[in-house]
Amino acid sequence: MDLSYTDEERAFQAEVRTFLAEKLPKAMSEKVRLGSGLTKEDLEEWHSILNARGWLAQNWPSEFGGAEWDAVQRHIFEEEASLANAPRIVPFGLAMLAPVLQKFGSKEQCDRWLPRILDGSDWWCQGYSEPGAGSDLASLKTRAVREGDHYIVNGQKTWTTLGQYANMIFCLVRTNTEVKNQEGISFLLIDMDTPGIEVRPIILLDGTHEVNEVWFTDVKVPVENLVGEEDKGWTYAKYLLTHERANIAGVGSSNAGLEAVKRMAKAEMSGGKPLSENPHFAARVAQVEIDLMAMSLSNLRIISKAAKGGAPGLEASMLKISGTVIRQEINDLARRAAGMYALPFASEAVEGSNQPELGPEHSRPVAEQYFNNRKISIFGGSNEVQREIIAKTTLGRMQ
Amino acid sequence: MNFELTEERQMLQDSLRRFLRDRYDVPTRNAILESESGMSSDIWNQLAELGVLGALFTEEDGGFGGKGFDIAVVFEELGRAGVVEPILETCILGGGLIAALGNETQNGLLESIIGGETRLALAHSEPRARYDLNRVETRCEGGKLNGHKTMSLGAPNADHIIISARESGAVDDKEGISLFLVPVSDLELRSTPMMGGGMAADIWLENVVVTEEMRLGPVGSALPYLETVYAAAITANCAQTLGAMETATRLTTEYLQTRKQFGRPIGTFQALAHRLADMFVELEQARSAVIGVAGYLEADPKLRDKHASMAKNLMGRIGRLIGEESIQMHGGIAMTQEYELAHIAKRIIMADHLFGDVDYHLERFIAMSAA
Numbered sequence: 001m002d003l004s005y006t007d008e009e010r011a012f013q014a015e016v017r018t019f020l021a022e023k024l025p026k027a028m029s030e031k032v033r034l035g036s037g038l039t040k041e042d043l044e045e046w047h048s049i050l051n052a053r054g055w056l057a058q059n060w061p062s063e064f065g066g067a068e069w070d071a072v073q074r075h076i077f078e079e080e081a082s083l084a085n086a087p088r089i090v091p092f093g094l095a096m097l098a099p100v101l102q103k104f105g106s107k108e109q110c111d112r113w114l115p116r117i118l119d120g121s122d123w124w125c126q127g128y129s130e131p132g133a134g135s136d137l138a139s140l141k142t143r144a145v146r147e148g149d150h151y152i153v154n155g156q157k158t159w160t161t162l163g164q165y166a167n168m169i170f171c172l173v174r175t176n177t178e179v180k181n182q183e184g185i186s187f188l189l190i191d192m193d194t195p196g197i198e199v200r201p202i203i204l205l206d207g208t209h210e211v212n213e214v215w216f217t218d219v220k221v222p223v224e225n226l227v228g229e230e231d232k233g234w235t236y237a238k239y240l241l242t243h244e245r246a247n248i249a250g251v252g253s254s255n256a257g258l259e260a261v262k263r264m265a266k267a268e269m270s271g272g273k274p275l276s277e278n279p280h281f282a283a284r285v286a287q288v289e290i291d292l293m294a295m296s297l298s299n300l301r302i303i304s305k306a307a308k309g310g311a312p313g314l315e316a317s318m319l320k321i322s323g324t325v326i327r328q329e330i331n332d333l334a335r336r337a338a339g340m341y342a343l344p345f346a347s348e349a350v351e352g353s354n355q356p357e358l359g360p361e362h363s364r365p366v367a368e369q370y371f372n373n374r375k376i377s378i379f380g381g382s383n384e385v386q387r388e389i390i391a392k393t394t395l396g397r398m399q
Numbered sequence: 400m401n402f403e404l405t406e407e408r409q410m411l412q413d414s415l416r417r418f419l420r421d422r423y424d425v426p427t428r429n430a431i432l433e434s435e436s437g438m439s440s441d442i443w444n445q446l447a448e449l450g451v452l453g454a455l456f457t458e459e460d461g462g463f464g465g466k467g468f469d470i471a472v473v474f475e476e477l478g479r480a481g482v483v484e485p486i487l488e489t490c491i492l493g494g495g496l497i498a499a500l501g502n503e504t505q506n507g508l509l510e511s512i513i514g515g516e517t518r519l520a521l522a523h524s525e526p527r528a529r530y531d532l533n534r535v536e537t538r539c540e541g542g543k544l545n546g547h548k549t550m551s552l553g554a555p556n557a558d559h560i561i562i563s564a565r566e567s568g569a570v571d572d573k574e575g576i577s578l579f580l581v582p583v584s585d586l587e588l589r590s591t592p593m594m595g596g597g598m599a600a601d602i603w604l605e606n607v608v609v610t611e612e613m614r615l616g617p618v619g620s621a622l623p624y625l626e627t628v629y630a631a632a633i634t635a636n637c638a639q640t641l642g643a644m645e646t647a648t649r650l651t652t653e654y655l656q657t658r659k660q661f662g663r664p665i666g667t668f669q670a671l672a673h674r675l676a677d678m679f680v681e682l683e684q685a686r687s688a689v690i691g692v693a694g695y696l697e698a699d700p701k702l703r704d705k706h707a708s709m710a711k712n713l714m715g716r717i718g719r720l721i722g723e724e725s726i727q728m729h730g731g732i733a734m735t736q737e738y739e740l741a742h743i744a745k746r747i748i749m750a751d752h753l754f755g756d757v758d759y760h761l762e763r764f765i766a767m768s769a770a
């Protein structure tokens with residue numbers, strides 16, 4: 001056992017720090033620090049900065065222009081990037097679709113789509129969930145019927161994150177209704193400019209527009225946009241979901257969030273003294289920090305196993321649960337620390353709320369983040385689904 | 400012992416519930432939330448006509464209620480419907496202080512409050528005070544107010560604002576705090592909408608002139624009166640949260656009965672069914688806490704405040720459980736602004752940030768238990 005990084009890993013960490021110090025634009029990290037919402041242009045700029053350094057496609061093989069980092073390197077980058085308040089990398093094209101294309105797509109599809117993900121020509125979004133298919137994703141109903149050289153797609157997708165920025169969507173569609181749910185699904189790539197597609201915004205309870213409904217009415221999709229084989233999409237979707245779970249523990253963002261809470265607690269006053277000296281609040285912070293320290297080690301254990309080629313199974317579900325619970329607890333602490341200043345609400349949906357908000361800067365995003373992050377225990381396989389996976393695996397089949 | 404509502408209160412509850420069900424549906428409320436003033440004058444007038452505002456004042460103040468249980472009945476219904484109009488601010492905080500301290504002229508406002516023509520707000524909180532009532536840095540010297548009042552609830556829609564200021568003593572002395580009833584036209588407000596609905600404002604006071612006619616109550620001895628209206632405000636806040644939690648629990652129950660995944664209603668999954676059962680268990684705890692704080696509101700201040708802290712701490716804890724669990728068990732739909740639960744859950748959670756949160760009241764409870 002050795003809990004420290006190797007010399008090479010430490011050198012890599014230093015390289016990442018230098019890169020972030022030199023290349024991460026101050027205005028961008030300021031926005032992340034204040035939780036004040038990044039524009040499409042911000043996210044594209046950050047992608048292009050990373051791409052110029054060859055660090056955008058961190059998990060891709062080098063033959064496709066990837067950095068081919070192992071799990072430890074990816075972890076180091078995530079940790080450093082979070083502490084530096086770097087924007088997150090938008091995962092849909094890079095971390096979700098690309099691995100599927102590389103494993104199951106044709107050479108033509110890889111040659112056509114992968115370079116466009118790297119250089120930012122395409123912004124991908126994910127068409128998985130439907131109003132009637134959430135945790136039970138395999139019950140999805142969006143229908144694709146083959147007619148000559150095209151599929152005709154009809155149906156509705158929902159919770160499409162940043163779909164308003166996207167020009168491409170990868171979709172799970174039903175191509176066969178005669179077989180078991182999982183066996184009649186195909187994986188299609190669809191141009192968002194095709195006639196018959198309508199994107200409708202969904203405003204979330206914190207006032208943000210980050211997800212959408214996507215409606216399909218007689219949308220014509222060329223058959224060459226089918227990935228792999230018809231009716232085999234569920235296999236590809238499951239493969240994709242294992243990639244969606246990379247960085248699932250969110251250690252970096254929890255560390256950054258906890259640091260922010262500690263800074264707030266030093267600045268906020270309670271009973272004439274800094275809140276950080278209030279034993280009750282200090283105990284709450286310590287409790288979360290203890291949980292986070294243990295979770296960071298769990299995360300490193302699993303990462304280290306993955307770097308040696310072991311595939312995380314159950315552990316990913318465990319990390320999803322403890323990672324999200326801890327992050328939500330940190331969001332809760334931040335809103336408590338803000339006191340009354342958690343109350344102001346600047347929503348794009350409320351008229352006249354472009355007025356300056358009240359209270360110190362550090363309090364502004366806390367209630368919004370608290371409510372927004374209720375999503376993290378819901379999406380990507382809700383925590384209930386993760387518990388089901390753990391329970392089924394550990395208990396086995398019982399009669 | 401008798402835990403039944405009186406006939407009058409039962410009638411009030413029924414008529415208010417019916418009114419809000421008919422006139423304060425989700426699209427109406429969402430439109431109010433998105434409006435610039437964050438409230439509806441129309442609804443306000445109708446609530447006054449219905450006698451809802453009068454139910455919050457005693458007979459001697461021109462109303463027909465004003466006791467803890469009147470407050471609890473009214474605010475439970477307001478909470479159930481997620482009402483955002485500044486009734487607590489106007490009637491409990493502002494009206495409560497006028498009723499307790501007003502001279503003959505000032506008392507004249509009570510009639511127009513009950514009639515729905517006048518709205519009030521209290522500007523007491525300050526940036527470094529957190530939830531402490533005794534910590535007042537704003538000064539009144541030579542008839543001029545100087546200081547920074549923050550998060551004055553309901554101020555953007557008020558006609559008069561009651562401002563607390565220190566006339567003597569150190570910033571945290573119990574003695575030395577006075578109140579002034581100031582027309583809003585004398586003040587500069589910076590307003591903000593709030594996460595759970597409603598509006599608040601900060602007020603920077605720079606040599607704001609106050610006359611002796613504006614003085615509300617005796618010099619330097621406002622704190623016990625502030626504590627009294629805060630106990631009533633906590634009662635209202637807790638009852639409101641109880642009503643909101645009833646709605647959240649109802650919506651979650653209906654959703655578990657109707658939403659199907661894996662070919663069956665999700666309520667048939669024991670993992671969810673047991674958590675819904677826990678919500679009901681906690682809801683009954685919350686109901687008892689509200690009955691407790693309402694029933695001791697007229698008791699001596701020590702007993703009253705111990706029950707207020709008990710209730711506020713408990714509501715904060717249960718509110719978090721019910722707010723978070725109802726969202727989680729719904730899934731994505733509860734994250735959307737237009738779904739009924741979103742506003743209700745926000746109101747439940749944000750109620751903890753008013754009049755002292757879970758931790759503040761735990762510490763106050765410990766201090767009172769030790770004394």
